[in-house]
Amino acid sequence: MNFALLSLAIPxxxxxxxxxxxxxLRTRTTGFIVIVSTVASLVAAWFALQEAAAAGADIMxxxxxxxxxxxxxxxxSSLSALLLVFTALMHLLIGLYAGLSRDGIKRDYWALSxxxxxxxxALWLSAxxxxxxxxxxxxxxxAVAMVALAGPKAYKPAANYxxxxxxxxxxxxxxxxxxxxxxxxxxxxxxxxxxxxxVITRLxxxxxxxxxxxxxxxWPLHLWLPPAxxxxxxxxxALLSGLVVKGxxxxxxxxxxxxxxxxxxxxxxxxLAIAGMIAxxxxxxxxxxxxxxxTLVAYSTVAQLGYALMALGLLLTxxxxxxxxxxxxxxxxxxxxKASLFLAAGEMQSxxxxxxxxxxxxxxxxxxxxxxxxxxxxxxxxxxxxxGGFLAKWVLLEPILSEPGNWPWAMGVLLGTLVSAAYIFxxxxxxxxxxxxxxxxxxxxxxxxxxxxLPALMVWGMALSGEWLIRLLAGGxx
Amino acid sequence: MTLSWTTLLxxxxxxxxxxxxxxxxxxxxxxxxRRIILNMTGVTVKLLLVALMLAGVSRxxxxxxxxxxxxxxxxxLRGDALALQFIALSSVLWLMTTIYAIGYLENSPLRSRFxxxxxxxxxxxxxxxxxxxxxxxxxxxxxxTLATFPLVVHRGTPEALRAGRVYLAYTLGGGTVxxxxxxxxxxxxxxxxxVPGGYLTSLADEHALSLRxxxxxxxxxxxxxxxxxxxHGWLPQAMVAPAPVSALLHAVAVVKxxxxxxxxxxxxxxxxxxxxxxxxxxxxxxxxxxTIIFASVRALQQQDIKRRLAYSTVSxxxxxxxxxSLVGPIAAVGAIVHLVHQGLMKITLFFCAGNFAETLGIxxxxxxxxxxxxxxxxxxxxxxxxxxMIGVPPIAGFISKWYLATGALxxxxxxxxxxxxxxxxxxxxxxxxxxxxxxxxxxxxxxxxENNFAGQRLETHxxxxxxxxxxxxxxxxxxxxxxxxFSPLGWSQFIVNREFGL
Numbered sequence: 001m002n003f004a005l006l007s008l009a010i011p012x013x014x015x016x017x018x019x020x021x022x023x024x025l026r027t028r029t030t031g032f033i034v035i036v037s038t039v040a041s042l043v044a045a046w047f048a049l050q051e052a053a054a055a056g057a058d059i060m061x062x063x064x065x066x067x068x069x070x071x072x073x074x075x076x077s078s079l080s081a082l083l084l085v086f087t088a089l090m091h092l093l094i095g096l097y098a099g100l101s102r103d104g105i106k107r108d109y110w111a112l113s114x115x116x117x118x119x120x121x122a123l124w125l126s127a128x129x130x131x132x133x134x135x136x137x138x139x140x141x142x143a144v145a146m147v148a149l150a151g152p153k154a155y156k157p158a159a160n161y162x163x164x165x166x167x168x169x170x171x172x173x174x175x176x177x178x179x180x181x182x183x184x185x186x187x188x189x190x191x192x193x194x195x196x197x198x199v200i201t202r203l204x205x206x207x208x209x210x211x212x213x214x215x216x217x218x219w220p221l222h223l224w225l226p227p228a229x230x231x232x233x234x235x236x237x238a239l240l241s242g243l244v245v246k247g248x249x250x251x252x253x254x255x256x257x258x259x260x261x262x263x264x265x266x267x268x269x270x271x272l273a274i275a276g277m278i279a280x281x282x283x284x285x286x287x288x289x290x291x292x293x294x295t296l297v298a299y300s301t302v303a304q305l306g307y308a309l310m311a312l313g314l315l316l317t318x319x320x321x322x323x324x325x326x327x328x329x330x331x332x333x334x335x336x337x338k339a340s341l342f343l344a345a346g347e348m349q350s351x352x353x354x355x356x357x358x359x360x361x362x363x364x365x366x367x368x369x370x371x372x373x374x375x376x377x378x379x380x381x382x383x384x385x386x387x388g389g390f391l392a393k394w395v396l397l398e399p400i401l402s403e404p405g406n407w408p409w410a411m412g413v414l415l416g417t418l419v420s421a422a423y424i425f426x427x428x429x430x431x432x433x434x435x436x437x438x439x440x441x442x443x444x445x446x447x448x449x450x451x452x453x454l455p456a457l458m459v460w461g462m463a464l465s466g467e468w469l470i471r472l473l474a475g476g477x478x
Numbered sequence: 479m480t481l482s483w484t485t486l487l488x489x490x491x492x493x494x495x496x497x498x499x500x501x502x503x504x505x506x507x508x509x510x511x512r513r514i515i516l517n518m519t520g521v522t523v524k525l526l527l528v529a530l531m532l533a534g535v536s537r538x539x540x541x542x543x544x545x546x547x548x549x550x551x552x553x554x555l556r557g558d559a560l561a562l563q564f565i566a567l568s569s570v571l572w573l574m575t576t577i578y579a580i581g582y583l584e585n586s587p588l589r590s591r592f593x594x595x596x597x598x599x600x601x602x603x604x605x606x607x608x609x610x611x612x613x614x615x616x617x618x619x620x621x622x623t624l625a626t627f628p629l630v631v632h633r634g635t636p637e638a639l640r641a642g643r644v645y646l647a648y649t650l651g652g653g654t655v656x657x658x659x660x661x662x663x664x665x666x667x668x669x670x671x672x673v674p675g676g677y678l679t680s681l682a683d684e685h686a687l688s689l690r691x692x693x694x695x696x697x698x699x700x701x702x703x704x705x706x707x708x709x710h711g712w713l714p715q716a717m718v719a720p721a722p723v724s725a726l727l728h729a730v731a732v733v734k735x736x737x738x739x740x741x742x743x744x745x746x747x748x749x750x751x752x753x754x755x756x757x758x759x760x761x762x763x764x765x766x767x768x769t770i771i772f773a774s775v776r777a778l779q780q781q782d783i784k785r786r787l788a789y790s791t792v793s794x795x796x797x798x799x800x801x802x803s804l805v806g807p808i809a810a811v812g813a814i815v816h817l818v819h820q821g822l823m824k825i826t827l828f829f830c831a832g833n834f835a836e837t838l839g840i841x842x843x844x845x846x847x848x849x850x851x852x853x854x855x856x857x858x859x860x861x862x863x864x865x866x867m868i869g870v871p872p873i874a875g876f877i878s879k880w881y882l883a884t885g886a887l888x889x890x891x892x893x894x895x896x897x898x899x900x901x902x903x904x905x906x907x908x909x910x911x912x913x914x915x916x917x918x919x920x921x922x923x924x925x926x927x928e929n930n931f932a933g934q935r936l937e938t939h940x941x942x943x944x945x946x947x948x949x950x951x952x953x954x955x956x957x958x959x960x961x962x963x964f965s966p967l968g969w970s971q972f973i974v975n976r977e978f979g980l
Binding site: 362364365368379382384385386391393394397398401402404410413414417418421425428429430432433434435463464466467468470471 | 545546547548549553588591613616617620621624627628631632633634635636638639642643646650651653654655657658661662664665687688
């Protein structure tokens with residue numbers, strides 16, 4: 001548990017340090033400090049993962065030694081440890097890009113990314129609905145500030161994002177208040193055995209779900225996401241799509257799989273699963289039509305979250321806890337792949353001087369490495385073997401196919417695959433166009449292009465540790 | 479896991495083309511020599527390794543490499559007799575096609591990219607052959623799609639891109655359906671290694687419906703690449719690719735991967751017993767028969783040489799499916815041997831069609847008049863390929879048809895003889911006019927469109943001429959020496975003895 005706390009504390013302290021230092025440090029030094037601290041946090045998270053895996057059960061910690069019920073309670077499960085590693089790894093990969101690529105990034109990015117990292121780590125470890133609210137709020141505010149880093153043209157999407165994020169937090173907080181009034185308890189584990197399917201609980205859960213779905217941009221509450229993610233600086237888009245939207249999803253999962261009474265969970269399950277299928281199709285179709293590269297990638301996030309939502313919905317419908325393996329494999333695979341997609345898209349945009357999909361004609365010749373990164377990462381979104389996306393899809397398909405009554409749900413996976421293939425290969429096909437090549441605007445930044453490829457290679461490498469990941473997420477000693 | 483040469487050999491065979499491929503990507507465009515050396519080293523090493531494995535398997539060695547992947551489904555590479563049939567074919571033809579492609583693409587742009595994907599494509603094909611279970615098969619099957627797409631759109635023209643999109647729509651769609659089938663099968667029986675006789679016989683009663691659906695899904699998924707009607711639409715379109723790519727797609731990699739998959743599913747997953755129990759063979763046989771006849775008729779309607787050859791591929795590859803679905807040992811020999819025979823003959827035809835186009839700018843059948851006088855060697859090789867397709871002894875195609883026909887009689891499926899006879903007549907109808915024009919008509923009075931390599935000692939570039947001559951010669955040799963154990967026929971017999979437990 002100490003390692004987990006360390007993994008959470010390092011980025012927070014680093015962020016505070018950077019705030020206090022003000023303008024004293026140069027941007028490069030700042031970046032270097034953040035990357036070193038991210039590595040430290042990653043190592044700590046790795047040890048926490050070992051600890052959680054060895055324990056085979058959740059490890060609880062009451063901060064400050066207060067007794068349960070009063071104290072801030074943290075929970076380290078093998079899932080939260082894995083998410084700690086994932087968060088640190090994503091920050092490292094994207095931090096390396098932000099620090100080493102030629103375009104660089106504003107100084108404020110570094111402190112903000114530290115806070116983002118810290119608040120996400122706190123979110124994975126919290127086991128209390130109110131603490132989760134705090135982390136959610138921190139996460140939202142940091143994310144809004146990061147979108148605004150892109151300058152005046154991003155202010156409008158950032159402001160919209162802020163308003164929606166605050167509204168969503170209010171919904172959530174209202175639900176929390178209702179639950180507290182009803183049960184006098186907010187600790188997830190204490191609340192879980194007591195909840196009943198009465199009107200107040202229903203209302204509270206409904207409010208919280210709306211807020212969380214809005215924050216996670218789950219269909220049909222996703223409309224704010226494409227403009228916000230597409231207008232942010234490249235590294236920020238990668239963080240937002242790869243990590244930030246997963247935070248509220250985690251809370252949604254905790255809420256419905258642990259807090260809510262099973263009868264209610266079974267009622268909402270199919271609704272969520274169908275929303276997921278619609279997200280896959282509708283998000284994918286929007287991505288297919290999108291004229292801009294980054295908007296396409298952002299819509300693909302909406303679509304891919306549909307898989308996660310579908311996994312969550314089916315988990316609740318069938319009350320199959322092991323379905324959460326599919327859910328979190330999707331989250332991790334999507335995070336890594338999406339990081340690559342956004343970094344590659346950003347690099348191609350700046351090298352080719354265009355934001356439009358048409359501008360990618362001949363990109364396999366002009367920006368081969370970035371285009372390759374895009375295609376490789378896209379392969380994981382489609383779910384081609386042996387990528388991480390395939391792993392997740394496989395785990396999702398298993399319970400669907402094992403029971404003939406569940407087969408209709410396989411259509412969702414089928415549709416999702418085909419639609420993702422359509423929008424990814426829309427880009428790939430254009431990039432092979434040799435008839436009217438769009439020439440380079442500036443010399444491509446080789447380092448940036450290769451760094452964009454790195455997360456994509458990792459998501460394909462996930463397959464090699466597939467069995468280990470699945471056993472880890474299944475709980476029990478590894 | 480102990481590492482010995484028998485575990486490593488399957489991996490090395492894949493790496494022998496994968497590593498040169500990756501190095502070629504990093505080779506500067508101008509370094510043509512380095513690229514050729516990389517290509518040739520890869521091919522040579524691969525051929526040696528395949529020869530080693532061939533010797534090992536015929537002495538009864540087991541080659542198996544496995545690593546963990548999914549729970550209950552490892553990644554398995556295994557060299558068995560059936561795998562070797564396909565690997566030996568693809569390695570030999572890879573050598574020929576590489577020589578041909580070097581000559582064909584001389585001085586054209588983007589060669590590093592081309593040869594890089596070319597090598598990846600062969601690695602994926604060999605992976606399909608070596609796959610030891612359905613999951614591994616799926617993995618390489620999809621990688622093959624990805625590796626061939628850049629080759630199909632290599633020219634980068636609007637037509638090439640359109641063909642590429644069609645190709646992807648078909649193959650990725652097929653891959654998804656195949657995944658569904660494999661996942662469904664996995665939920666019933668897990669994913670053990672391929673085993674002669676299959677592993678589903680004991681489940682056939684209990685899960686009849688699910689197994690039938692899984693079979694249907696897998697055949698649809700594999701049928702896309704094997705170009706079974708009505709899933710063949712991508713193949714004639716993909717003709718816009720450069721000639722060596724068409725040759726590779728048609729004779730070795732893509733269509734064969736589909737056909738090979740069907741062989742694996744019927745023999746080593748379901749097994750003959752379960753396929754018969756579930757009455758799956760009859761529909762498959764009808765599908766194959768319809769494809770054979772329909773595609774031959776379509777071929778007759780084409781005026782473009784390459785498109786006619788494309789429809790001929792659709793028709794000929796279905797001989798394999800037909801032979802498999804007859805579930806008799808003799809027909810099975812015919813099917814498995816046709817995998818190799820069709821490859822040798824079809825690649826000869828495509829090489830020659832490429833030579834006509836490159837040398838004289840000939841694309842249409844009407845333009846072939848008098849071709850034999852200007853390009854006698856290419857025309858001779860083309861003739862061998864075409865006659866072989868029709869089934870004239872002693873060329874390879876005759877052996878396949880003979881075994882398919884006697885195999886059909888053995889299992890009392892006399893209607894198949896009608897299909898074979900009809901198809902042979904149609905083959906003759908769409909190939910003989912080409913031969914007639916080439917040999918017996920006078921060359922056009924106004925001369926040829928283009929006339930490259932005129933007045934030189936050879937009728938065209940030696941690298942374009944050598945491969946079709948070698949493959950034409952091979953098509954005759956495998957027919958003449960069919961009786962030897964190391965001929966494709968002898969080897970097919972060896973495979974079938976194991977599959978049918980004879």
